[in-house]
Amino acid sequence: MKLLRMIANLGYGSRRDVLQLFGEGRVTDAAGERLYADDRIEHAQVRIDGEPLDPASGLVLMMHKPLGVTCSRKDAGRLVYDLLPPRWRRREPALSTVGRLDRDTSGLLLITDDGALLHRIISPKASVSKVYEATLARDLGGDEAALFASGTLMLESETTPLAPARLEAISPRRARLTVTEGRYHQVRRMFAATGNHVEALERVAIGQLTLGDLAPGEWRVLDAAAVAQVFEPAC
Template sequence: MRLVKLLANLGYGSRKEMQLAIRNGWVTDRDGNRLKPDSKTAHEDVLFDDEPLDPAQGVVLLLNKPVGYTCSTKDHGRLVYDLLPDRFRTRKPALSSIGRLDKETSGLLLFTDDGTFLHKVISPKSNVPKVYELALDRPLKGDEAALFASGEMMLESEDRPLKPAQLEVLDDTTARLTLHEGRYHQVRRMFAATGNHVAQLRRSRIGALGLEGLAEGEWKALSDNEKAKIFA
């Protein structure tokens, strides 16, 4: 791919703007040599304004989402994309979240521009577990774990039962729940069906991938080994 197209696809600007950037010497290799539009320099060796390029196509990002941000590109208010560099909004292919967390849910959120990878993560065949930490308004009654694990629980307005889910009770009002599917507001609806209300909700893990070392609001690109943990 020509350098001008590569930079434009990464969201640094239009092709015309990238031609100007190259002409002005803002695009170099790691030795400081100016690059030309047809330079064959490897992606990892290209610098834009003395900074390494953003990850190439096929990237998977991990974000520690704070409460108050919406998983959308169009809604009003604070969006998860506000926590990423502005240019990420105009990458081609587009960067999409892998599933969603509602506005009042925090924790682990993935993004990718790789449609095949996205569908692999969310496919029922992959059976990727998702772990949530939660706090409830009222004490647990004691029968929730058996109900969630039964594979017979039905949510209102749905016509098929939930897959078995594992509930680990931490104390009277806090618990850890592991799901193997991702229905709309599933955790909140499950507890609502038992007469309780989820006051705080955080996704802490997808597969064997967690948020270790990543502060709230921070993001990073995943290595191949980290991506593999999703399916571990």
């Protein structure tokens, strides 16, 4: 790929904008030698104003999504994409969230421009584990774990029962729930089916990938080993 297209696809500007960067001599190789629009060179060797390029396509990152932020490009209010470098919103292929967390749910969110990987993760056939911690309005009744594990729970307006899920009580009003599906507001609806209400909800893991020390609003790029953890069953 010619360097002009590579840099434009990373969101540094339109082709005209990027041509101006070349004209001003701001695009160089790692040794500081000036580069030109038609050059073909490895991504890792390119510098703009002396700084390495943003990550190449095939980018996967994890974010600790804060409360009050929406997994959308169009909704009013603050969006998860606003937490990333501004030019990343102009990348081609575009970045997309891998599934969604609603505005009132915080926690681990994956974002990628790799469409094949995105669909592999969200495919029902993959049965990728998602682990949530819920704070409830009322004490657990004691029979929720058996119900959720049974594979017979039918949510309101659904036509097929939920796949078995694992519930662990943390305290009388806090629970950790591991699911392998991604139905609309699934965790909230599961507890609603037992007569309870979720007051706070956080996703703490996908597979064996966890939030770690990532603070709300922070993100980091994942390497191949970290991405592989997504497909490992949650502990």
